[in-house]
Amino acid sequence: MHGTIFDIKRYAIHDGPGIRTTVFFKGCTLNCQWCHNPEGIKFEHEIMFRPELCAAECWDCVPRCPKKAINENGTIISIEQKKCDLCGICGDVCAYESVEIVGRDVTVAEIMKEVEKDRIFYDESGGGVTISGGEPLAQGDFLLSLLEKLNEKGIHTAVDTSGFVPYEILSLIIERADLILYDLKVMNEHRHRIFTGESNTIILENLRRLSEKGSNLIIRMPVLKGLNDDPENIQSMVDFLLPLNKSRQINLLPFHRGGEGKLMRLNKKSPLVEFKTPSEKKLRKIKGELSSHGFHVKIGG
Ligand code: SF4
Ligand code: SF4
Known part of the structure; x- marks a missing residue:
C-alpha cells in the first residue's frame, strides 16, 4: 500500500x-x-517553481522538457501547467533547486x-x-x-x-x-x-x-x-x-x-x-x- x-x-x-x-x-x-x-x-503531485532561486539565463531546463512546457522570456522561465506531466526532469536538471515536484x-x-x-x-x-x-x-x-x-x-x-x-x-x-x-x-x-x-x-x-x-x-x-x-x-x-x-x-x-x-x-x-x-x-x-x-x-x- x-x-x-x-x-x-x-x-x-x-x-x-x-x-x-x-x-x-x-x-x-x-x-x-x-x-x-x-x-x-x-x-495529486504538483510542480513548484521558486523564481528567487532560478539563476535566470541558464535556461538548462528549457530544452530538456519533453512536453515543451517551459518558456523563457529572457529574464525568467514560466511553466505551462496544462502541458506539464510532472515527469520531474526539470527538477533533476536544475542545479539551483528552483523547480521541485511536490508529493x-x-x-x-x-x-x-x-x-x-x-x-x-x-x-x-x-x-x-x-x-x-x-x-x-x-x-x-x-x-x-x-x-x-x-x-x-x-x-x-x-x-x-x-x-x-x-x-x-x-x-x-x-x-x-x-x-x-x-x-x-x-x-x-x-x-x-x-x-x-x-x-x-x-x-x-x-x-x-x-x-x-x-x-x-x-x-x-x-x-x-x-x-x-x-x-x-x-x-x-x-x-x-x-x-x-x-x-x-x-x-x-x-x-x-x-x-x-x-x-x-x-x-x-x-x-x-x-x-x-x-x-x-x-x-x-x-x-x-x-x-x-x-x-x-x-x-x-
Ligand atoms: S535550470 Fe533552474 S536555474 Fe536554470 S532556468 Fe531552469 S529553473 Fe532556472
Ligand atoms: S516536470 Fe517534466 S513536463 Fe513538467 S515542466 Fe518539468 S520537465 Fe517539463
Missing part, C-alpha cells in the same frame, strides 16, 4: 510533546484560505525507515511522530497502517486533524493514536464556510463525540486578526468547549505568512482577503479569557 506525502520534518518541537518527526500527508478535505502549507491541499508516493516501511532514525530523541524527550498534512485522515487506510507500525515499535503518535472527516474513520484512528491535535478554526458556520470552503457542523459534532469517548485531545486554534480573534468567536468557543471535559488544553497558533510565497510558487490564486497576525497583546487577552474558564492555554504549538 502507498500513501502520498509532501514532506517529513525532523526535530519538530511544535507538533506535540517532546522532539518529534512530523510526516505531512498530501491532500486535504478543507481549503483554508490562510493555509501555511498550500502544497498539502491538492491530493511522493511512499510505503509505510519507507516512512518507518526515516522516522526511526531519531528514536533516541523521542525516547529522551518524551517525543514521537506526528502525522499532519493536509488532512491525514483523508488517507485513512494508509494512516491506520502507519499508526499500527508505530504502535508496534512503541513510538508515541500524534495525529493533527481538521476534523472534517467521517466519524467512522476518526473513531478507528483514535484507537491507535496517543494524541489527537484537533483544529478549531471558526465557530460561526457561515464564516467557516467562506474561509475554508466547508461547513463546521461535522467538525464540531466529531469533536463532541471524541470528547464523550474520553480521547486524549489538544485543541489547536489558528488565530487570525479580524477573522476569529473577536470576543464573539472566543465566547462561542468557550460555550462549546466547556461541557466537553476532555478538551481542556488549547494551543493558540498565531497566523504567519509562510503560505503566501508558496501560493505564488504553485501558481495558485491569492486568498480573498489579506490575513494578518494578531498582536501579542491580543493573543494574551484571548489566553486570559480562555484561562479564566479553566482551560490550559498555551500560545504556540
